[in-house]
Amino acid sequence: MQIANSRSVDLSSVGVGTGQIVGDNNTQNIMLRLGVKDGLTHSVVHDLLALVYNGPLCAGSELSLDAPIGINEKLRFNNANKYMNVIRNHSGDYAMVRDAIREFPDSEKIIKKLGDLFYDVAEYDDNGELVVGNGDAQLDAIKERLVDSLLHDMDYDAHTHSLEDVESFCIALVTCGVARCIVLVKPESEEG
Numbered sequence: 001m002q003i004a005n006s007r008s009v010d011l012s013s014v015g016v017g018t019g020q021i022v023g024d025n026n027t028q029n030i031m032l033r034l035g036v037k038d039g040l041t042h043s044v045v046h047d048l049l050a051l052v053y054n055g056p057l058c059a060g061s062e063l064s065l066d067a068p069i070g071i072n073e074k075l076r077f078n079n080a081n082k083y084m085n086v087i088r089n090h091s092g093d094y095a096m097v098r099d100a101i102r103e104f105p106d107s108e109k110i111i112k113k114l115g116d117l118f119y120d121v122a123e124y125d126d127n128g129e130l131v132v133g134n135g136d137a138q139l140d141a142i143k144e145r146l147v148d149s150l151l152h153d154m155d156y157d158a159h160t161h162s163l164e165d166v167e168s169f170c171i172a173l174v175t176c177g178v179a180r181c182i183v184l185v186k187p188e189s190e191e192g
Contacts, residue, residue, distance in 0.1 A: 040093045040168055044161055046100055048150060048169045049110065071179050078184040080135025086171060093172035094179075101176060114177035117142045118184065132185050139174055142183065146170040 075084050087094065101107045121141040123133035147170050150156055151163070177183030 040096050040165060040172070042096065042100060044165050044169065046103070048161060048166065049097070049100055049104060049173075071175070073187060074178060074181075074184055075135060077187040078132055078135030078138075080139055080184065082136045083139050083178075087175050087178075090168055090171045090175070093168045094175040097169065097172035098176055098179070110173075111177065111180050111182050114142070114173065114180075115182035117145055118177065118182065120145075122185075130185050135184055138184070139178075142177070143167075143170045143174050146173060 071087065072084055075081065075087070101110060104110065118138065121138045123131050125131050147166055150166050150170070151158075174183060
């Protein structure tokens, strides 16, 4: 009896606890792929937007109806040079959040909450008018407050949404606020 010459074929799988027996003297080949995701998924964005929408952050300010200006121009004007790179790095997440916000029936409530967060960290002159401050520090503070609010929301599920997802989402959401001219000082408001 002759056994046909067989060759083993390496197979791999991705996930938790994946492994395989190759068959060559029962050697185990275990392949782990520590995944780096391409970005936020629609469901993660929607879930986190719902938490912001329904969350305790204040949303009592009035929205400006002025047309938005370019994000990079606004960031540069507000001394937020670091965020030009951060936002560029999260441009796909921003597009996902921007599109998902439109699905909420009263999405302006989310934008108002971003405005209120900005007004809490903004700098004012002696007359109470907004002035340009350290935009990077202001955006960091808004992002951190959003992250903290989401992580401590009673409906937040750490098994469903990783800290990395939450941080990426918050950067994208802050970018939406900058783009909608509710976060940071608009250049034309400082020109005399």
